[in-house]
Amino acid sequence: MIRSSNSSILFLETFPDEILVLICRYLSSIDILYSFYGLNTRLNRTISETYCHLFLGEVSYQRLKHISSSIIPQIGYNIRTLTISNQLTENVSKLFLVHFGQQISVIFSRLKCLTLTELTTDVLSSIIDNLTNLTDLTQLNIYSLNRRNINVDGIQILLDKMFSANNSRLDAISYDRDSIPLTIIDQNNPSIYSNIKKLEIFLERLNDLHHLLTRLPQIQIIHGILQYESSEFNYTKQYSSVESLIELKLLSLGYSFNFHELLSVLNRTTNIETLAIKIDNTDDFHLINGIHFKSYLSSLRLKQFHYLVNYTSDSPINRKEILSTWKQFPQQFDCLISDDQNKLILYTIPINFSHLAIMSAFLKNLLSVQNNFDRIQSLTLYGAPNLISEVFPILLKCRKVKYLVFEGDGELILKSEKENRLCELNHLTHLSLIRSSIESKSSQELFQSSPNLFDLNVHFKSLHSLLEQQSIIHLLEARITHLYIFIIYSDDFEQVRTTVSRLSAVFKRLKHLYINKRMNDGSFQSLIVPIFNQLTQWSSLISLEIFGLSDKLQDDIRQWLRNNSPFNEPDSFISDYPKRTCKLWL
Structure with a gap:
């Protein structure tokens, strides 16, 4: 039943199917089933697609x-x-x-x-x-x-x-790649999986990829993600060709992945049509030399080629010379160079990868790059400065980013010559601010520009700073449903206690609260109990997790919940106590 503006009552059943379907688009499948299923035959039929x-x-x-x-x-x-x-x-x-x-x-x-x-x-x-x-x-x-x-x-x-x-x-x-990396043992009589045609997999080393390719004789598409360099890679071993493979996407997260390792894979892919290579870190010059690269790709039947490599040198890099070696390719190439001229990010245009990690040393030179990075969905900024506005140029390039991570490590704070403005980040949903402090004006602009942000990972000091600004409190109150707070030993205990006691008043729509408490136990009554006392004030809260507890504090929490549970009905919630952790499912 819905009450309209003229005080008349509208029943849900009176709406046409098109309106009901539109309403369902704003609800989760669980909410739709729980609220509508079984009310009548028509509603069951209307939500059947859900x-x-x-x-x-x-x-x-x-x-x-x-x-x-x-x-x-x-x-x-x-x-x-x-x-x-x-x-x-x-x-x-x-x-x-x-x-x-x-x-x-x-x-x-x-x-x-x-x-x-x-x-x-x-x-x-x-x-x-x-x-x-x-x-x-x-x-x-x-x-x-x-x-x-x-x-x-x-x-x-x-x-x-x-x-x-x-x-x-x-x-x-x-x-x-967010899973544990897998290792594949080379066996004399390995199992063969002829049924697998398409595979995305996160592996420890290049050897694992070679062992796996041998077991997939009918594979057509493989996206392989490698975590570590292959320090014991056998360059002399001969591997059989994978004739069925027509699309290969290879992402290396390890240090100093080199050209010969890459060539060992390419030599097995004689029928490849789509090739995408992303190497996060290397010091092998061959990987940024287009003339050397072209000679090995000319034998392939490539229809699409995508490339991104993050290269580090001991001496200054000449950007124009590097780009000139790639002119013979049909794709357009561009590159970013660091302030010290010793680091280079070389890539095909447009960038066809979903994740980009970039150091603050590249930020000053972003304005000279004309193209946008519209396909980047996950962006990690290393050495990000206190002034968040200093990273606005790259956010202007990555307008469709969903996951934004600031990884500060105490590097220099950049000073911009002119004020930067931020575009609308309508796709941004997850923000991680792992910094001890952030500049308030630019952080407010970041929140204002992100209307769909709901997931916030934040260090306590940053959270404390944000909650001192009423304009930001209003934005957090309306948007954040998932909150992850990191507390460390050096944080002021009294500030922590005061901020924790305000959580339910600020984050009224919270569904999940995670607190990583890397500090001394302090007083259970003054820190942990106020969190539990707020549970009934969060009507939408589903789960609470507190990590970093001592054995004694775990026992205290278990006993307190047993004696003072805010939920009176039997079997109304589940509590777990894995090592150093308290978890509640409400």
Whole structure:
């Protein structure tokens, strides 16, 4: 029932289907099911498209219990894509296993795509074990996998389960860079996975990629992410060609990835049509020399080529000379050079990668770059200065950034010759300010320019500074639903206690609160208890996590909750106490 401006009463059922569908676009699939499913046949039919794509995450304990027991068994046949997310609490996946563990193939019989976010390795293994005989399930996405009691041999078993899941019916697997890196042991008789056609995977070393390519004879698309340099890489070993591979995306996060290592992969890809290479750090000059590079690519049947390399030299770099070596390529190249002329970021235009990490030493020269970086979704700024306005030039280039991380390390504070203004950052949703202090005027402009920001990671001193400004408080109150606070030993305890006691008054829409308390216990009554006393004031709060507790403080919290719980109904919330941590799922 909705009351209109002229005081007449409008019933939801009187709205046309188009309006109901429009309303549903602003709600999560869980909210739609919980609020509308089962009210009448028409509403069930109208929202049927919503529950074809079900997201289980960011949901309260009581609500997920009700949906799992009363609704999902009725609609499971219609679910085509399912996401299980432990982003706020790992109990989501545990509750899912309680209700559906051995019935996944029966309840979700028409499932096509399964996405698992922030699961632990043991829970992931349990879910995969129950994926059997699902005739439509061909895609598995694993994001932000957490390591828990697993060694190298355990990783090999888990890998085999992943590639062989659902009776080897999967043809696409995505395993992202936020997960634990995987190691692949070279075996005399390795398992072959002919079913896999498309793969994104995060590996420890280049050797792991070579071992994996040997096991994927039908692979067509592979996006490989490497964490470390291959210090023991065998340059003389001959590897078989992967004839089916037509698209290769190779991202190296390790130090000093070199040209010969890259060539060892390219020599296996004779039929490649799309090639994307991103190397975050190297000192190999061959990787920025287009003449040398061209001779090895000329034999390939490339239709698309994307390139980005972050190069460091012991001597000054001549930007024009480097760019001149790439003129023979059909793509346009450009590069950024650092203030000291010893660092270079070389890239094809447009940049075709989603993540960019850049040091403050490059910021002054950004204004000379004409092109925008519209495809960058995640931006990390190292050595970012106190004056946030000094990084506005790169934000002007990355207008579609979603994740923005400031990694300060005490480098110089830049002084701009003219005032910078910031564009609208309509896509920005996650902001991490890991700094001891930030300049208030530019930080206010950053918040004002980010209307869809909801996730804030912040050091306590930065938060304390923000909460001293009423104009910023108004913005935080309206937008932030996920708050991560980092407290360290040097922080003033009294300021911490005062700020913590204000959280519910400022962050009224909070869904998740995480406090990393790297400081002495102090007084339990003056710091931790005020947090628990505010729980009932957050009507939307789903989870609370406090990390950095001593054994004694954990025991104190457990006892306090037992005696003074703000939730009176039995089984109304779940509390966990893993090492040094207290977790509540409300």
